[in-house]
Amino acid sequence: MVASTTVDTRGARSVPLKTTGHEKSHLTVVLAAKADGTKLKPYVVFKGSVREVKAMQNISGVVVASSKNGWMNEDLTADWLRKVVGKLNFGPRLLAWDSYRCHISAATKAELKRGYNVTMAVIPGGCTKYIQAPDVMWNQPFKASLHEPYDNWMAGDSDKEYTTGGNMRAPARRLLVAWVLKAWDQLDAALVKISFKVCGLTVAADGSEDHLIHCFKEGEPCASGRELLSQARQGELVEIGEGEEEEGDDEEEFNNKLVVEDDDDEDI
Template identity: 35%
Template sequence: QRSYTTAEKRKVVSYAKAHGNRATSREFDGIAESNIRLWRRQKECLQALPRMKMTERGKSAAYPELEAKLVEWIAERRQQGGGVSIAEVRLKALTIAKASHGWGNRFMNSHGLSVRCWTTIAQKLPMDSDTKVLQFQKFIIKLHKQHCYDLSLIDNPYNRMLEVKGAKTISIATTGHEKSRFTVMLACTADGMKLLPYIVLKHKTMPNNVIFPNTVHVSVHPKGWIDEPLMLDWLQMVWVKRPGGLMRKRSLMVLDAFWCHHMKSVKKRLQQDKTDLAIIPGGMTKILQPLDVTVNKPMKDALRRKWNTWLWEGEHTFTASGCMKTPTLQDLTQWIADVWVELDPAIIRKGFLKCSIFNAMDGSEDDSLW
């Protein structure tokens, strides 16, 4: 069997119009008359296809007017610099027609759309990145030789600002909570042990009548950020209370260059707890931050799955105007707790090795340490 391009089909259709289907079949090496009749019926469609395209696969749009409006809406959002997810497109389409997961994939394929990551705010490595990596590794090895830290005493906390996927679309159109944010401070040790997630809600006071899971620690801040008092609170409520923390064995904490990590009060408290401090050089977190290198992506992917499950299968409440409300604080904190518990400790250990935080004394990645 032979495939024909759109340009070849157009040529056959033009010849058939002038000479008939049977003559055309003889002229073009015995093309079946049934194909010629089919192509003549598809004349208008063939005129719209690219010249070298073989065929138009896939189902035709069930709601062409809806899809035209969605394409226009997406273009407008992108011009304004806003992000658009496939879940948001489906939510938008649900107000008019049924939008299944398969429909979302077909819609993207039909209109040349794809899911992309942000590229304009990516962190760039400094020019002397190789030198900084070497200096950081030598510093860690020097401390390890001095104190012979146990694997459970090398810790890596991480601050990450989270925004619920899809909340922007819902709140802009309905509830007005597009700026609702919270910070999650994750911490783990080189042997894969995970400390309690420290969640900072964007509230002035602790919410009433909310039962948070006992596997997280929740605090509040007017802007939802980690500041000096909250960093000290994290040291008191999470770091000191970790397994073996009360024994105050010599330990090593690796932090990024966030401003409150440099505060005198934080350094003083670490000294009291016999904790040495190593600050990751500025601009180097993407290659020296274990949670950034191996943990952050699976955590975000798992949280995104939790969100999508709630969005499409969960029980929802609505405002007086009929708009869907966002997940409850209890739901959000429980998602974080569940995802953190389910994370494979081997991923954490791999991150410490890749970032040269607990390697062999010669600096190599020696798995026998584990």
């Protein structure tokens, strides 16, 4: 989380940047939300340190896990589904996520069949920057909110540990979890809600909100997509109309047959 900017005297030949030396260390944060703006628990994955992670299970509002490399895997994806998405929902749900291998694996598909009442929608590779809500609207402000407490921590003297050689240690993992919780809480729920419309996930089916879809706006790469979507909708309406007409013809034929049969009965 090293900042991309710093402050120093104008014209300085070199600008030293104070760090802990752990710039390549990372953690995974899985964020998810509902279309009404409700934010689900963040799921934080650290590299190794199983014992330390178990000690953080009592932190409310977050799920902390670990893996060998600090990334999500099939087991953690199943754990995320159980602890974050959950099965306590009476209506059907649509889960829209990217084509990361853990999302589309056979194990994950099998897990989703175990009572979640969820239909999975996979965003094709290369399209997340256009139609995945976190990529389009959440990630930038969330990461910016993470930078702020890190910068304050680096500038201050509290919550720091040092090696025997006097080198500063990386922030404690419990502290990182606290920063993640705060950053997620600060993300505006209204922004989360509108992000689903911006990505075309919850726009009105009649096309009245198509102008909200970001990638369809003037100057964007998919600006022509709005007209194609409108044409596709019209095609569906025509097919529905034809289907209703055929159904109406079948019903009329059935009624006529009943009339004929009734007339025959009267003749008898």
